[in-house]
Amino acid sequence: MVIQAGCSNFTGAIFPHIVPNRLQFFEYESVSVHCEVDNNITEWRVKWKSHKIKNASHTSTSPCKIYPIFESHSGEYWCENEDGIKSEALNITITAGFVILETPTHPVMEGNEVILNCKNKKTQSEHITDFYKDGVSLGTWNQSSMTIKNVSKSDEGLYKCSIDGAGESPESWLAVIKQSKAGFVILEIPTHPVKEGNEVNLNCKNKETQSEHITEFYKDGVSIGTWNQSSMTIKNVSKSDEGLYKCSIDGAGESHESWLAVIKQHHPAPYNKTDLSHEVPKISHDEFPKTLILLWTVICVLLVDLLLLLVGLLLQNKYKVSACFSSAQGSHSCEDNTVLQEEYTQVSYTSVQKELKVSREHIETVIYSSVN
Template sequence: MCRLWGPCQTILLIYLMIQHPGYAKRPVVMVIPNYNKILTGEKIMMTCGVESDPSECSWFHENILIYTGKDYVISMADMRHSGEYQCQNSAGERSEIVTLNVTTGQVILQAPVYIYEGDDVSLRCYSSYPAKHTIFYKDNRIIQNNNSDLLHIKSTDLTSTYRCSKQVLTTFNKTYSSDDTIITYTDLVESDSVIFTPEYNKLLTGENITMTFNGGFGTTNYWYKDYEKVAEGRSYTITSAQVGHSGVYDCRTKGKNSAQFRLDVSDGPVILQAPPLVYRGSDMVLRCHSRPGYRVISTTFYKDGNAAQPSTNDRATVIIPQNQQVGRYRCTRTLSWEEYVTYTDEVSLHIRELFSKPKISIVQNTVREGDNIICNTSLSLPQKRPLLQFTFYRDRQKVLNLNSSSKVLNVRLEDSGNYSCEVRTANNTVRKRSAELYIRIQELFPKPNLTTIQNPVTKGDTMTLICNTSLSPLRRSTELQFAFYRDGRNVQRFNLSNQYEVLSTELEDSGNYSCEVRIPTNNVKKRSEEVSIQIKEYEHSTAALVTISVIIIIIIIIIIIILISVNKNKCKPLITSTSKKQTADPQETESPRVVSGEGDVCYADIKINHKAPATHTASNEDLCYVNFATSRTASSPTVVETQVIYSEIKGRTEI
């Protein structure tokens, strides 16, 4: 984890500029150190990450142009540098706003400039002074108390409020004033007085004092405080005086008592010490006294409200000349000291959106099978380019095998329903789900139908298969590709033709044929039902031959009638026909019947022979030959005048 902007952030930015140039167009502000809060007097540098000429970068503070150049440096920050910053590239595009907070606090809780959803974050409790005992709080509850200045936070805890405390060694300077002390002359003789060691009757708590009676030698002395006996002996010592030791004291003996005097013990930082008894004709020494451990900055004495004499001497004594001593006195002293003071600071983290809430969208208003459903979202800033994973749901059920980096879902005809999508980071720290959208999937083209121009097909014939389907009227521009199969094996790869043609069929072309139609993306593919096609050999059909023979006979009869008409009806024709399947000579026929009557008589002999003359050698054809003869006499079996007509008729059975 990089807590400050350094090599890792620089490499990340360069990588993003290379891999995602579209995202790198908007400049990015990089802050060193990478914290959104600093103390006054510290240095901070902001760099404008741009692809264009760095010299053309412009910097704005609170939307006011302040500097031109790639790096903007604040050498000694003060509170006027707080606010919103942006940099702008030569194309006029501005970075996202970066907020800087400059404070005079003793302790600050620092967070990174950029915090995104799903980030793990490190907070720093910082002070520029000597400090100890750092404590972190989450929602006012202690979560870390190990004197470490860093707190590592998981991405799931970023919405809480965090606070830290630290004991900072702090220097204080303060001016204190003593109580007033009134000085008057005493008429007591010195033998009646009490001697104080030290020689003042005012002291601070915790100090020691010894009081000694000047008279009463050789007798027992008793010490009284506020008329109650507290000690016995010529001297009375108070160790570590307390405020309760203040009061009126005197010393008593059998023959003589001392004068009463007052002892004051103060718990304040500063006191004015004066002699307990002031006699005329002698100088008076006053002392401004403060507790040990404080450094004295200055001392000033006052008499009757007027400054008498300043002093920087640590003892801070002043000598008041004789005959000028009566009056009201006090002193002031400015003290300096250091102590550990607990300071706190808190922060509510500003979490930037890593990516927007996804939304289901479609390319066209009417969704057809093979169309794409898109899960749209957008990333916030270029330096964060996480791997996002998309999951689609239909009717609140997860669409299988789509938990991937693809944000596109291809739909089928049966996939109508309520759709939503979910986007999450690879580590599953950020998840967002779209609203539901009902999508009805319509057919792009119907299931194809395979047809053939002729069926059955005879060997050697041309066979043409046609794959029939039709596009939706709104998708006429969609390209369709066709493929053909025989017995499940491809015989014609996908192309734009919906026909499959075999120019000369063979027996092995028989089989179960089907066709398949698809779009170029292969998202929609449909196959027809199978059609059985059998290629057949040639077959000899007796019925066909008989039919052809009858037709030929009819034709011949018509020809004979025409010939007879040409002979001017000179003879009355008598036709005797014989049809046999034989191999004899055409003259080997039955004797014609004789018809008596007037006029010329024509005799006709017709034979139908299936045997071909010697001039024909083809063996794969059925041939029918007709011999036709006419005669004018009937007395002799020999035909005198003969006309022979050969007619070649080829018969073929087509299936």
């Protein structure tokens, strides 16, 4: 089996698109599944779940081309984006037999014309065909196709056909949706996905009037309820609110369905204490006062040293002046007192050193006691 896949970016998908445009195929044919949407914003992928093989599934970029195709490829096919937003699913059936039924792949509008074609793999010529709806025979046609004119909801159901001598086709679902009144009703809905927890307003608009009106809202084809106004509000929206919405106004018609997409609220990743790249050195409350005391103690030591040095210099100068003054009155000259000055300087320096040593010892004791 060869699977060829291209890559496209889409948003707003409702149904996948099948090429060729049918839901039944013979084995060994080629089929492509595309995600048909409005804008090129988000990447969509084609997903399918097999009907033949239990728990078998597959994901591919869009478009997804499968050749050759086998019965095992029968299943549900849909489009899904990276946020988990899904389109409607289509059931594709592959048969090893010789008869298939060609039906519309997407829902048809009430009032339109529908053609069902019974195809024989062995021949392209016309043949007598029996058609069935929900297992009940609709009759025999002298040609390979039947036409349903002015189709209605009552025509919705499972169809198949049979050709004498060739066999019977698988069943396919024909979906019919109600016709709105010439497009007089539209549903205003957010164009982009909304985040969980936000508030969403859906407004049902009537082309004929701007006044308020009684409105019925639907989600995934099921009535939500009737409002006495043209809008409804979904507060604290969640993923469970995601789906196809439409509205109807009595006497005006029904809107088309539109997809409301909801994405999960993204939260920042929790701080990982083991991640050293985010570690910031911190000083504890117990260590901070000790550090401050130590800093101030060092400053005080330096100031005391400077003060004692200044005292020593002042004492030295004072003695020198006293010695010179006394020499003028006595027998000694100023030069003779130089020796006395030097001796006193030595004594003064020694005493200053002792005082500095005592001061340092006292300060070290204070630092040790404050830190511990």
